[in-house]
Amino acid sequence: MREMLPPEYLDLETKELERRIRAAKDALGKRVLILGHHYQKDEVIRFADYRGDSLKLSQLAAREREAEYIVFCGVHFMAETADILTTAEQKVLLPDLAAGCSMADMADIEAVEACWDILRGKYPDQEIIPITYVNSTAEIKAFCGRKGGMTCTSSNARSVFDKAMGENQIILFLPDEHLGRNTGLECGIKAEEIFLWQREMRETYEQSGEERDGLRDEQSEQRERLPEHAPRLILWNGFCSVHQRFTVEQVERARANYPEIKVIVHPECRHEVVAASDLHGSTEFIINTVTNAPAESSWAVGTEINLVHRLAQENPDKKIICLNETVCLCTSMNRIHQPHLLWTLENLAQGKVVNQISVPADIAAEAKLALERMT
Ligand code: SF4
Structure with missing residues (x-):
């Protein structure tokens, strides 16, 4: 159940917040491990014992057996992965349960x-292999x-794609169509062998009672035409609201x-952006x-703005700009701020x-099985 931040925490001055976060962290000692995702803001990341991407952080937490409490300053699916990989004795906390990920959802x-x-009904003679990006819920994993x-x-x-691709195999890739398309094309899958599963179209057909699915041939002019040839890759049409922009x-x-x-971008960006970088x-x-x-x-970087700003601060000898300064903040991850972190730690210090x-x-x-199979 989501517990709400008591409002008095929001009134605290930054100096007071930082003093109390340090005091609570010191009181808990090695019993607590704070993980900070790269896209977190500086005010939070400065208290992280480790910073990194979601899987690396979860794997680090699994190694730190002394830590009873893992405070994950990231989003919901990341904390789930940490819980899957850590021991039953370790407890994983997400300072604000509303910090979700629109792509995973x-x-x-x-x-x-x-x-x-x-x-399965449409392609009975092929083996379908589902692959999910780690940015997905535990249920999808x-x-x-x-x-x-x-x-x-x-x-x-x-x-992972190389491992799954074969003569008679179809990859179903979840939930990010852009990472799936970029990877498939890099692996030599032709554009006409990539289909898109349009979840909204499927829902529309279902509501109207039409007997159609949500599958679309990438090369088709008519978005709703049912493809006749078998695909090698089917993409779920999810996307990252930060990178798609x-x-x-x-x-x-x-x-x-x-x-x-030099332009460098994340593969969650659209294929034409990746191709232009x-x-x-x-x-x-x-x-x-x-x-x-x-x-x-000089670098123009196409990823989350907190990370780009940190890169610029840590590399003052280079010119580093964000490709788009105005709209590339991961707002859900940024729900976690110092008052949330302090409240979580002070509660832990009180048991x-x-x-x-x-x-x-x-x-x-x-889910662990799926995580283990990728290595
Ligand atoms: S940056 Fe995109 S994929 Fe990552 S947590 Fe935010 S919305 Fe999700």
């Missing part, structure tokens, strides 16, 4: 199960585990304003590439666990 289990049944599939990250998506025009503008600039890769890839680049080099994320054991076991 776009694939709910009932809709995915219904899609699966339709695809469990679905993939149950159906012989696996998870992937933005770093290893290509090798980057455009080719922004890439062109950055190049026009700064002729020396110089480099693309996971958050860790972006950080490592820019950090290790020569002094005086009270608030906003715990606990994945049911059967779901966790199947």
Whole structure:
């Protein structure tokens, strides 16, 4: 159950918040581990014991057996993954349970199960392998585990696809169509072999009583035409509300304003943006590439703004700008701020666990299977 932040925490001055966060953290010592996702704001990340992407943070938490409490400053699916990978004795807390991920929420289990049944009926002679990006709910990871599939990250998506691709196989990729398309094309799947599952169309047909599914041939002019040839890759049409906003025009503008600039973007961006960039890769890839680049080099970065600002602060010898300064904040992740962190820690110091994320054991076991299969 979501416990709400008491309003008095919102009235505290920054100095007081920071003093009390340090005091609560010191009082808890090694019993607490604070994890900070790269996209968190600085005011929170400065208290993190580790910062990183969601899977790396969860794996680090699983190694820190002394830590009874894992405070995950990220979003809901990340805390779920940490709970799946840590021991039964460790408790995972999300300081604000409203910190969700719109992309993960776009694939709910009932809709995915219904899609699966339709695809099984439509392609009875092919093996369908579900692969989900780790940015998905525990239930979707469990679905993939149950159906012989696996998870992937933005770093290893290509090798996971290579593992799953065969003569008679169809990959069903959840929930991010852009990472799926970018990876499929890189792996040599042709555009005409990629279909899109349109969850909204399926719902519309269902409501109107029409007997049609939500499948669309990527190359078809008519969005609703039922494709006749079998696909090799079916994409669920979810997306990241942060990365989908980057455009080719922004890439062109950055190049026009700064002729020396290199453009680097995340593979959750649309394919045309990835194709227009110089480099693309996971958050860790972006950080490592820019950090290790020569002094005086210039970079336009297509990812979340908190990370881009931090990269710029930590690399003052380079010019680093965000491709789009105005609309690329992950607002749900940014729900977690210092008052939430303080309230969570002070409760723990008093022996009270608030906003715990606990994945049911059967779901966790199947989800873990999917996570293990990707390695
Ligand atoms: S950046 Fe995108 S994928 Fe990541 S948590 Fe935010 S909405 Fe979800």
